[in-house]
Structures are given as C-alpha cells and as structure tokens.
Amino acid sequence: MLCDSHIHFIPEKLSAYTAFYKGVWADKQALYAYLDKHKIDKALLGYPSTDAHLKLEAFSRVCDIYNQALEEVSKENPKIITAGIVDLDSLSTIVVQVKELKQRGFGAISIASSFQGKFLVKELEPLFEAASVEHLPIFIHPQTINPIGFERVKDPLLMPVLEYSFDSSMFIGLLMMEGILEKYAVKFIVSSLGGVLPFLKDRFDRVYQMLRSRGIVKDLGNLPSEILKNVYVDTSGASLKNIQLALELFGEDKLLWGSDYPVCGDIQNSLKMLDELGQEVKEKITHKNFQAIFPYPLHP
Template sequence: MRVDVHAHYFPADYLDLLTAHGSRHTDIARIPCAGDAEGDIDARLRMMDTAGVDLQILSAAPQMPYLEDAGNAVEAARFVNDRYAELVAAHPGRFAALAAAPLPHTDEAVKETVRALDDLGFAGAAVSTTVLGRTLGDPSFEAYWAALDDRSAPVFVHAAGRDLDSPQIADHGLTWIVGAPFEDAVGVLHLLRAGVPTRYPRIKFVVPHLGGGLSFLLQRIDDNYLHYHEAFPALPSTLLRRMWFDTVGAHAPALREAIDSFGADRIVLGSDYPYFQGDLYTRAVRYVSEADLPAEQVRAVLEDNVRAVFDRL
C-alpha cells in the first residue's frame, strides 16, 4: 500500500472558527481542493489515483487550534478532529487522520488527544514546531508527550509558519520557501536538546521536507556537540536516526543525501498536498522512482517504511 504521510485537509468552517477566535493565518489554507467545498474531495481522490497513492494521512498543521483561551482552543480542537473523523469514515481505506491538540493547555491537550487516538481511531498526532512562541521542548508539555508515548503514537512535526521570528524571512515572502524547512530543523533540535525523544522513546517522530536541512548539517551538529558539549542527551546524529523523514521536496539529490545520512529505512513518502496538486502531486511520488536509487530502496520509501511508523493503519 502506498501511503502519503504529509497531506493537509482544511474544512472551511474550521478555518472560519480559527479566524473568529483571532487567528490571522488562515488565508494560505483557503485554496482550491484543500477542504470540503463541492468537488474538493472528489478532485483529491482523482489526483491520488493518478499518482498511485492509496491513502493520505491528513493533518491540520499548521492551522492548529493553538489559542490563548483554553475554552476556544478545546472547541477548535474537538471541532477539527470530529470533521476529520467524518471524512475518514466516509471514505474507508483512503484517508487516515492525525489528532490536533489544544496546546499549550496541556491537560486539555492530553484529554483531546486520548479521545482522538482511543475513541476516534486516529493514526497519530500532529504538532507545529512552535506553540504560541513556546518550543516543543517546553517543560509544560511533558504530560502530552507521556500520553503519546503510552500509546507508541506517531507524531508528525510540521513547520508553524512563523518565520523563525525573523523579519528577514517574514518581510520578504520567504515564510514557506525558506522559513518552513528551517523551522522543521530548529523545532526538532529543540526536541532533542530537551530530551523529549530520549525520555519518550516509543513516540515515532516524523519530520517533513527531508528534515529541513538536518541531513546536510548532520556532521556539523555532531562536531559542535562534541566540541562545545551542547546539552543534547546523546550524539545528535544517533537521536535523529531514530526519527523518520518525508520526501517532500521532489529533489532527487536531496533525497539521496537524506538516505545517505539517515538510512533508507527512515524515509517515508510525503507530498504536501494541497500545495502540490495535479502534475506536481504526481511528481511528488514519481520522483522517488526516478532518483537513481536501488530498487529495494525505492520500494522501502514508497511502500514499506510507513508500516513501521503507522502500525495503527
């Protein structure tokens, strides 16, 4: 089975709810075939069929229910998780869902994540790289990670779209071109430095965009750790090779470099739908087969590796 682990679904009424609660970042999600407008799902399924994708694993990131008011955050999280559950039920075998949690309200986030995983049957959870300015290594999130670890849950870590708090990114149209992959890398390094994957080894972290540059920087990160005794609980490359990385990027040299750095068994198929549609969606899948890789590595990336991560499927 060919599974796309990096696809988004943005129901319009959910985006409206976020906007009503103060979000100013929903416009980028209001694009054709992204949500539940008439014909959207049929068009999505046609593109999946053309690309040879059997199932998409859907997340709401970066349109997450991260709101200052706990009541609003819980309302938004329950709303979007229920909508995802409805879509999954309406199209058996074509979609799975990742839980959205009302962080930074940790007690409420645990309750809603447990509901999504245990009652709604979600495949895992999704988080953004920052939560209202807090890193994923924030000590207040410990109970959330513990609940996911108890369930050996996959966790998809997606860029927040907050430009690394840099006007050099935000003010020059670079939020998603450069900002997002660097957010992936920095967000994961915060997780590692805080020791989250070490304390909760049963969580299966999935990082998009081929790791956002982490493979290129792998030796540099290790060398600085050894030289400066940075506060990682173990050698960073060892910790990173326990994670998985999706193929979003459609650049064969980068894919080969990620495989060389992390291992072919650590790469899973991702598309970033709906931001890549039509021919670009097909290319997101096809380029793996055209990347001059051994046949067994192609098969592992496109079909086999996902089973080790999303065993709930």
C-alpha cells in the same frame, strides 16, 4: 503500492476563518479524487497550522471543528489515516485529549513545530508520554503563522522557504537536546526532510565534539547524527540530491514519501526519481516504512 505521508484538508467551517487555506484546501472531493488518480493506498492527513484561531479566539474551537470534520473523512474514505490536533492552550488536559483522540479513531497526532511564538519541549512531555502509551505517532508540520524569525523578516517567499524550515529544524534540535527523542517510544514524523537538518549532519557532530571537549555543551550520550536517526521524515518538495542527504542522516528505514497535497508538484517525477536509489530503497520510501508505522489493512 503507494502511501502518502503528507496530505492536507481544511474543512470549510474552518477554512472560512483563514486567510490562505481556501479553495482546493477545503475541497474534500478533490482530495479523494487525488488519492484515486495516483492510486494511493494509504495517506496520512495532517494539520498545516492556520490562522483560524485568531478569528475564532480560541484554539479549542479550532480543535473541535477540525477533529469533528476529520472523523467524517475517516468514515468516508478508508484510505485516509487522520492525525487529530490537541489544544496546547490547555496543557493540563493534554493526556485526556490524547486518550480521546485514540478513542475516536484517530491514527496519529498533528502538531506544529512551535506554538504562539514559542518552542514547547519540556511542556509537551505529558503529550509525548501519552502518545507513546496510546501508540499514536506524532506528525510535525512547520509553524506557518509566526515561525522563527517572523518578528524580524516578513517576506512572502522567505517565510515559507526559510522560516518554516528553520522552525522545524530548531524544534527537532530541541527535542534532541532535551533527550526526548530517546526517552519516549514515539514515532516522530517531520515533514519536508526535517527542515535543514540533513545539510548539517557533519557540522552537528563536529561542533558537538568540539564543545564537549571544552565542557560547553552537556553530554548527549551519543553524536547528534545518531540521535536524529530516531526521527522519520517525509520527502515532500525534495529533490533527489536532498533525499540522498536525508538518507545519509536518517537512514533508509526512516524516509516516507509525501506529496504535501494540495501544494504538491509533479507526482510522477517525484516517484520516478526514486528509481535511482534502487528498488529496495524505493519500496521502503514509498510504502514499506509507512506500513511499519501504520499497520492498517489496505483499502481494496
């Protein structure tokens, strides 16, 4: 049994307004073929964040096009759990938007780690509360348009490798600092191991304790490494060694296998290497943890 927690599809009507997300990104049949080829039973389809809103001149139009297309995907392919997007330019209507996504059959909400160059945390509390009420997990993907540091470094390699990772990491760090991860019963799923967080487990705790002893940082009520265990992360693009680091931080019940389709690498190798973790842990990562979040019947 196999569940993929990280796949993408950009509908042609939206792809046409992007600079990068064309070709296979907009090929729905290629996505369906990928799921069949690799015998994937269930998959979570999330939004990678695009630049389409720049030409469409309104993020609400992006939401309309994307969500409508994903409704069709959900009807056509029962293997796919769709994560709808919300218009963060209209925070006053966010609760209504979340309720509508639930009513339309979406199984999750997809947001970027930042929005228009800003990290929204306190501003998104109505979203987190509504997601909790509606039992909709939140998939967090790195901001791909203007991630943290973009105003200083515009490099085609450093941006996706470093800036994407730092954007996700900073957002999760802010959720921790504001108490969001413990306040709301929301299942946050962060792509790509949660950025650089697994590498900073010990440093987080050590620096936090040092700053607390000097009264410089507020009392979080627990060590950062313990608070971060409230987060789920996917394994997309990660080596076995990095996955082992993530296991130390988040725990074996919080890791989800993800491919990052259509930019996935060697699928078979990414699954084979998990054998070294033992059968029980591998089963949790490849399907059991996913099924605990999304208790949907499997496609026959």
